[in-house]
Structure formats: structure tokens, C-alpha cells
Amino acid sequence: MGDRPLRADARRNREKVVRAAREAFAASGYGVPLDEIAALAGVGPGTVYRHFPSKEALFEAVVAARIRDLADDARRRADGADPGEAFFGFLGRLAGEAAAKRDMPDAIEVAGALRQDIFEALDLLLRHAQRAGAVRGDITAPDLIVLLKGLILSVQDTPQGPAGEAQRERLLAVLADGLRSPGATG
DSSP states (O other), X not given: OOSSOOOHHHHHHHHHHHHHHHHHHHXXXXXXXXXXXXXXXXXXXXXXXXXXSSHHHHHHHHHHHHHHHHHHHHHHHHTSSXXXXXXXXXXXXXXXXXXHOTTHHHHHHHXXXXXXXXXXXXXXXXXXXXXXXXXXXXXXXXXXXXXXXXXXXXXXXXOSSHHHHHHHHHHHHHHHHHHBOTTOOO
């Protein structure tokens, strides 16, 4: 939409569409129809298309906000007092989001330029945890990305409810145990 600032009502409608899209994509993944997002936002489909020429553009806007949030969180945690706790806490956040947000694998795939931002933030978090002796020194950021993709896909395949939650916690614990330095506790 050009560089002109949006009118107040147009800005509110855009924010409603992005909020509704975030909820709809998280609940149903990328396959959710735009008409459903428009209805959830309380606007017509034309309003959605005025702000986002395609579903891909809307999804990318939602993904960009989520990836920036994750990268910012990883950087904040990297500066924390306990790098090991920060690292494993971030893994827990990713597992929780993957279980709650069905669009997480799609989000990672379309992150585009922001993918480098989250990779750099994860690398920073990893290096801090390794220097503190909390994470094995032979793990690289690309290794971690592969493991996280597996974690995200596996927690999305777990059943809903207490049994699924217990299984997700076990999977995260196994991953965390494998990443810990020998002799490190968690």
C-alpha cells in the first residue's frame, strides 16, 4: 500500500485482519480460507484484499511478526543471568507454540529474509549456553535448526489433552537431555 500513512479506520481494519489471521492460521494452518479470516475480523473480504493482495501476503505479514517476536525473545534470553535456563526455556516456548499454533512449520518455511534473523538469534542463544557449559560444544546452529524442525513437527502430531501434553513434555525432555553437556544438570 504505498508509503502514505493509513487513515485511522483503515489502520484499525488492517490490525483487525492481522489479529484474526494470526488466530485463524494458528488454529487451522495455512489452509484457512480468506473469507473465514474476514468474518473473524468482522470485515468484508474486500477489506482484506485492500490491505493484502493475496493470502500469501497476509500470511507473510503474520509470519514476519511472529518470527521477529521469536528472534527478539531469543536475544533477550541470551542476555539473561543463566544461559542454560534461557536456552532450554526458549526450546520450551517453541514446543508450546508448535503445539498451539498449527501454522508453525509453514511459518518457518516462508520466513524468507527473517529466517536469517531467527537463525542468528538462535546461534547467539546457543553459543551463550555452550560457553556456560549447559549445552554440548559440538552442536552447531544448523544442527539445532534440524532438531527444532523435528521437535515442531513431532509435537504437532501429539494428541490433544493431558496425554498429548505429557508426550510433548517427554519429547522436549529427550531433546534437552541430548543437547546438555555431559555432567550438566537440568
